[in-house]
Amino acid sequence: MKKTILLAMALATVSSASAQGALTGAGASFPFPLYSKMFAEYKSDAGVTVNYQSVGSGAGQKQITERTVDFAGSDNPMSDDAMKAAPAKLLHIPTAIGAVVPSYNLPGVTTPLKFTGKVLADIYLGKIKTWNDKAIAALNPGVSIPPLPITVARRSDGSGTTFVFSDYLSKVSSEWKSKVGTGNSLQWPVGTGAKGNDGVAGVVKSTPGAIGYVELVYAKQNKLPFGSVQNRAGKFVTADNGPAALAAKGVVMPADTRVSITNSANPDSYPIASFTYVIFYQEQKYAGRTLAQAQTLKKLLTWMVTTGQKYNEPLDYSELPSNAAAKAKSIIASMTFDGKKF
Missing domain, CATH: 3.40.190.10 (Periplasmic binding protein-like II)
Structure with missing residues (x-):
């Protein structure tokens, strides 16, 4: 009986984690020590696994353009020409200064x-x-x-x-x-x-x-x-x-934070x-993505520019100034699924 209860509890835990989902990201090595800490803490707090591959900003930009990851990490914002190569509108939010x-x-x-x-x-x-x-x-x-x-x-x-x-x-x-x-x-x-x-x-x-x-x-x-x-x-x-x-x-942050x-x-x-950025699509309904996946990403991004900022300073990154954090939250709020904000 005890084994049956333990097995049921284990299955419930796995089911809960699966419901929370997992996210994938790739890109800059510049913030990798910070993201490793952030994502470990976020998994503990929210039960969401974030797999981030430190492959360089260029590779990250390529992967988000090709829609093979949920988000990219990049220390430089993508150029207008680079973003035109993407199939839909990309957004940038700063997460730290390094x-x-x-x-x-x-x-x-x-x-x-x-x-x-x-x-x-x-x-x-x-x-x-x-x-x-x-x-x-x-x-x-x-x-x-x-x-x-x-x-x-x-x-x-x-x-x-x-x-x-x-x-x-x-x-x-x-x-x-x-x-x-x-x-x-x-x-x-x-x-x-x-x-x-x-x-x-x-x-x-x-x-x-x-x-x-x-x-x-x-x-x-x-x-x-x-x-x-x-x-x-x-x-x-x-x-x-x-x-x-x-x-x-004193830097005037443009609306797109680039x-x-x-x-x-x-x-x-x-x-x-430099600021280091996370890049993602404004419209989240693509390539079979579900609303739940979009919501999981939105919650992660919001956490990174709010609660997650407490991990910046101990790892030798600077926290976002208030104007940058405010712009980031506004950009996250503009995310849509099937044309509607969520």
Whole structure:
């Protein structure tokens, strides 16, 4: 009898979880540590399993366009042209603000280095080839920097982190803008490619003399030193939640929330910061989807921009400013199923 009761309870639990449903997402590695925590907590709270694959923003945008996932993660908003390729209207909501940092591997150097946008651009253009180059030395007087050759690490996949980094470089270096430009995937002048933020961090960690751009949490998790970066006001700022959040302060959020916050005019902001986005369809009735699935997604998205925000700061992401959170909630409220809001 006891076994029968236990079996019935187990089946009821499975049935309940099935009723709650499961969601799939794919895309940016930039927010992957945050989403892993969020989705684990959400499963505990709501009984919904969210399977998120960290495959890069470019792949995430492709998968949501092809409707093979419920939502995509991307550190850069999709362009107008990219959204035209989708079969219906796509929406963006920001979920966090993160910082991209220049991490490096220089044995014996314990003082955090300083970088300007021009120096970072020249390193990634292949113009600065050794760590003791006079341009780096001039920014770091008194620091003994070894004459190691610089190994440039960069992304090999379509990457929102690449978009953010190159968006910043295009704003501070006319040469970078004209020769390389901004994008998820670039024609890199130099460098060793790796997949994901974790891949770039791995190259830096294992290669003396390497430099790589990664989201802040990946530098911290891998115990990689990272430099401060000069902002538009001329201050050298070390990435942290506060300075990253200040990059969005005073920014007018457009109705669709698609906005760049790199090279912010805020005098205390960190200059290589970005919102990270979730992308989904406004009309949720497609490809055999049910109203229940649409409701499950809507509840998750609402939770991410409200209750779920408490997980941002402990994982080195900044919470959404009030104006961004308000816009996100308004966008979520515009979701429809068979043409009707739900």
